Amino acid sequence: SEASKLAAFDALIAENQRIEPSDWMPEAYRKTLVRQMSQHAHSEIIGMQPEGNWITRAPSLKRKAILMAKVQDEAGHGLYLYSATETLGITRDEMLDQLHTGKAKYSSIFNYLAPSWADMGSIGWLVDGAAIANQVPLCRASYGPYGRAMVRICKEESFHQRQGFEILLALMNGTEAQQRMAQESVDRWYAPALMMFGPPDAESPNSQQSMAWKIKRFSNDDLRQRFVDMIVPQAEFLGVTLPDPDLRWNEDRGHYDFGELDWDEFYAVLRGSGQANALRLAKRRAAHDEGAWVREAARAYAERAASSERL
Ligand code: 3HC
16 A cells, blocks of 8 residues: 555665665655756756866866866766666656756856856865765765765765865965956855855755655755855965855854855846856757757667667
């Protein structure tokens, strides 16, 4: 009966067991996983654009090679996550259609422009740093394919974060102009990176259920706090100032206090009126159209290979 299937599912979750594609699961569990995992995949694919735009303008062959490797990694992360989401009964075409028609969300952070080379440092250090803080707990997500995809992704993310930190370190050890470029970039990326963790817990409609199902292991605010505590000493080491006058150590809490974030800006970006929403989607749709011939060729080849086997 439905009741006994639900009891078995709840027991698996209670014992920290994995739910696998062939297991029975509540429809709402499947739906919230499709929502989060597809949006996570979209984030990786759209996330390729800010850095992709800098590959031809990287200041050295070393930086160009690193950036190419990072962008390729993001593409791979997107494919792992799309494949993991397909195990829940949605097709790749349906997910891409949701992205291309603006129905699906992707991480707010990629709707910010990256006008300066130092942004490649800030994105690596802050954006991938935040992504790691968010993704490490997801390695223990109750849905098997999602947790396992995260393990591989987290390994590659730590290289992304380190190379970004190193770009900023090189700039801060450079000329006055380079130091100013690094600081100006950190000024732009600090607050949007904190907003990547999602709205405050009190305004997070999905968190409670997502935590009950052990998809989300820590709340948005907990992870955000953990991230701030991590980047303050790193900023001091770099010699950059985090643009937050309210940032200060709170002995009683054992954490850093930090300033209010601009949630009006966050929701405006989610509604599509960020700096780069239209640009990112237009680029994505164009890439999809330009890639149609590759998909067509792969399909034709697969059909011919299948028919020759039948002969
Ligand atoms: N950007 C866009 N939408 C966001 C958001 C953000 N930063 N934070 C929250 N939202 C959306 C949620 O998707 C939800 O909308 P929906 O119900 O239509 O999906 C709404 O705002 C309310 O937020 P909730 O806190 O209730 O939603 P969640 O419980 O899903 O928590 C989350 C939000 C923490 C982002 C969670 O979805 C999550 O952990 N997702 C996976 C992590 C992820 O997407 N990371 C992307 C990082 S960037 C990246 O990976 C590329 C990097 O490698 C460079």
